[in-house]
Amino acid sequence: MSHVLSIIVLGVVATVFLVFCKVVYNIYFHPLRHYPGSKLWAATRLTWASAMQSGHYHHKLHELHTKYGPIVRIAPNELSFVSPDAWKDIYGNRNIPKNNVWTSQEEEHHPISIVSTDEATHLRNRRALTGAFTEHAIAEHAYILEDLVGLMVQKFGEAVAHGQGCAVLDTSNWLNFLTFDISGAFAFGESFHSVANGRAHPWVEISCNFGKGVGLMASINFFHPLNKLMKLAMPKNVMEKMKYHKRLVHESLMQRLAMENKTKALDYVGSVMAYNEEKGEVKIPKEEIEANLNILIFTGSETTSTAMAAIIHQLLNSPAVLERAQKEIRSTFDNEDQITVSSTAKLDYLSAVILEGMRMSPPAAVGPPRVVEREGEMISGQYVPRGTLVAVNQYPTFRSASNFTHPDSFIPERFLPKSPFSSDRLDAFEPFLLGRHKCIGQRLAWAVLRLTLSKILFTFDTKAVEERGEFSDQKIYIFWEKKPLMVELRLSGS
Numbered sequence: 001m002s003h004v005l006s007i008i009v010l011g012v013v014a015t016v017f018l019v020f021c022k023v024v025y026n027i028y029f030h031p032l033r034h035y036p037g038s039k040l041w042a043a044t045r046l047t048w049a050s051a052m053q054s055g056h057y058h059h060k061l062h063e064l065h066t067k068y069g070p071i072v073r074i075a076p077n078e079l080s081f082v083s084p085d086a087w088k089d090i091y092g093n094r095n096i097p098k099n100n101v102w103t104s105q106e107e108e109h110h111p112i113s114i115v116s117t118d119e120a121t122h123l124r125n126r127r128a129l130t131g132a133f134t135e136h137a138i139a140e141h142a143y144i145l146e147d148l149v150g151l152m153v154q155k156f157g158e159a160v161a162h163g164q165g166c167a168v169l170d171t172s173n174w175l176n177f178l179t180f181d182i183s184g185a186f187a188f189g190e191s192f193h194s195v196a197n198g199r200a201h202p203w204v205e206i207s208c209n210f211g212k213g214v215g216l217m218a219s220i221n222f223f224h225p226l227n228k229l230m231k232l233a234m235p236k237n238v239m240e241k242m243k244y245h246k247r248l249v250h251e252s253l254m255q256r257l258a259m260e261n262k263t264k265a266l267d268y269v270g271s272v273m274a275y276n277e278e279k280g281e282v283k284i285p286k287e288e289i290e291a292n293l294n295i296l297i298f299t300g301s302e303t304t305s306t307a308m309a310a311i312i313h314q315l316l317n318s319p320a321v322l323e324r325a326q327k328e329i330r331s332t333f334d335n336e337d338q339i340t341v342s343s344t345a346k347l348d349y350l351s352a353v354i355l356e357g358m359r360m361s362p363p364a365a366v367g368p369p370r371v372v373e374r375e376g377e378m379i380s381g382q383y384v385p386r387g388t389l390v391a392v393n394q395y396p397t398f399r400s401a402s403n404f405t406h407p408d409s410f411i412p413e414r415f416l417p418k419s420p421f422s423s424d425r426l427d428a429f430e431p432f433l434l435g436r437h438k439c440i441g442q443r444l445a446w447a448v449l450r451l452t453l454s455k456i457l458f459t460f461d462t463k464a465v466e467e468r469g470e471f472s473d474q475k476i477y478i479f480w481e482k483k484p485l486m487v488e489l490r491l492s493g494s
C-alpha cells in the first residue's frame with residue numbers, strides 16, 4: 001500500500017515539476033519571449049482558455065492591447081494583432097492557413113465543408129457556393145427578403161394596434177426569427193415560419209449554443225489528450241440536439257431536392273447543383289451539401305441578427321444619430337412599398353450607421369487564429385516564427401485608440417466622405433475579413449441590414465424602455481450571448 005502511495009506521490013511531484021519547467025520555458029526561453037504581454041498569459045494556455053470560457057475574452061484582449069500595444073502574446077504560442085497592416089500580412093498571405101486546433105475534433109467526425117481547414121477543400125466548396133451570393137442571385141432573391149421583412153413589420157404593426165398605439169417587443173428575438181427564416185428560405189427553399197408564428201425555430205436555440213460549443217472545443221483541443229475524452233463527456237441532451245439538428249437538415253435537404261420548380265434557383269443548393277452540372281461530375285456530394293447548409297444556417301443568421309441588434313441598441317442610446325437616420329429614410333421614401341433591397345442601397349447615412357454599429361460591436365468579435373508555417377513570416381513589421389498562432393481580433397482592433405478617434409463613441413460620420421476624424425485608420429476595419437476566407441455572405445448581409453433597418457425606422461418611432469449599458473458589455477462565446485432588447489414601438493408620427 002505504502003509502495004503504491006509513494007508511486008502516486010512520485011507521479012504527482014514529477015508532473016508538478018514538468019509543468020513548472022514548461023512554465024519557466026514558456027516565459028524565459030520560448031521563441032516568442034520577447035513579445036509584449038502578461039506573464040500569466042504567456043506561461044500557460046490555461047489563462048487564455050479561462051478567458052474564453054468566461055465570456056469576456058473580447059474585453060480581456062482589449063485590456064491587454066491597451067496596456068501592451070498593437071502586438072500582444074496571449075498564449076505560449078499565440079499573438080494577437082490590432083495594427084491595420086496585420087490584416088493583409090495574415091489573411092492575405094496564402095502561406096498562413098487556418099489552424100485546425102479549433103476544429104480538429106469536428107473535422108474528424110464530419111463531412112468537409114466551406115469552413116474546412118484544408119485549403120483545396122475550402123476552395124472547391126467556396127466555388128460551388130459562390131453562385132448563391134452574386135449580385136444577380138441576391139437580386140433574384142430580393143423578393144424573399146422583402147416579403148419576410150415586410151411580414152415582420154406587419155407583425156410589429158399588429159402588436160402596436162393591439163396595444164392601442166404602443167407595443168413593447170424584444171427586437172433581438174424577432175431579428176433572430178427573421179434571419180433564421182431567411183436562412184431557411186435560402187437553404188431549403190422555404191422559410192422556417194418563425195416570423196409568421198412569432199415563435200423561434202428550435203435552431204435558434206441550438207445556434208445560441210453552437211458558438212459556446214465551438215469555444216469550448218477550441219479550448220479543450222489545446223489540451224491533448226483531453227479532447228479525446230470530450231465526446232465521452234458530452235451531455236446526453238447536447239448529443240440528442242446535435243442528432244436532431246442533423247436529421248432536420250437531412251430531411252429538409254431531401255425536400256428541397258424534390259422541389260421541381262426550384263431546379264434552377266440560385267439558392268445554396270441550386271448553386272452547388274449548378275456547379276456539379278458545370279463540372280460534369282459530383283464535385284460536392286450530398287453529405288457535403290448538408291455540412292455546408294449546417295454552417296450557412298448558423299453563420300448567416302447569427303451574425304446578421306447580432307449586427308442589427310447591436311445597431312438598434314446603439315441607436316436607442318444615441319437620439320441624434322437615430323433622428324438623422326430616420327430623417328434620411330423618411331425623406332427618401334413616401335411609403336413602405338418603395339423600400340426594397342435595391343432602393344435602400346443608396347442610403348449613405350444608414351450605411352455609415354451600419355458600419356459604425358459593426359465597429360462598436362462586431363458580430364465576429366474574436367476569430368479563429370491562423371498558423372504561421374514555412375520558416376516564419378513578417379507580420380506588422382515583426383518576425384513571427386513557425387508554429388505561432390496569429391489573429392487580428394476585431395473587438396480590440398476596432399476599439400483601439402491607435403486606430404480610431406473616440407473609439408468608444410458611436411459616431412457614424414467617421415464613415416462618411418467628410419469624416420470629422422481624418423486620422424481614423426479605416427483600413428483597420430474589416431468586419432467581413434479579407435483574403436480567400438472573407439465572408440461569402442457579405443452582399444446578402446448588407447441587403448438584409450439595410451432593408452430591415454429602413455423598414456423599421458420608416459414605419460415606427462422607437463424608444464428604449466429600460467436603462468441599458470453598452471451592447472458590448474454582453475458576453476461572447478464566439479457568438480454574442482444576447483440579452484432581450486426591449487423596444488417601445490409606435491407608428492411613426494402618431
Ligand code: HEM
Nearest residue numbers: 299300303304307363364367431432433437439440441445
Ligand atoms: C453582418 C453579418 C456578417 C458578418 C459580420 C460576417 C463576418 C464573417 C467573417 C469575419 C468571416 C471570416 C471568418 C474567418 O475565417 O475567420 C466570415 C466568413 C464566412 N461567412 Fe460571414 N458574416 C456575416 C454574414 C454572413 C452571411 C449572411 C452568410 C451566409 C448566408 C455568411 C457566411 C459565411 C461563410 C460561409 C464564411 C466562410 C467563408 C470562407 O471561409 O470562405 N456570413 N463571415
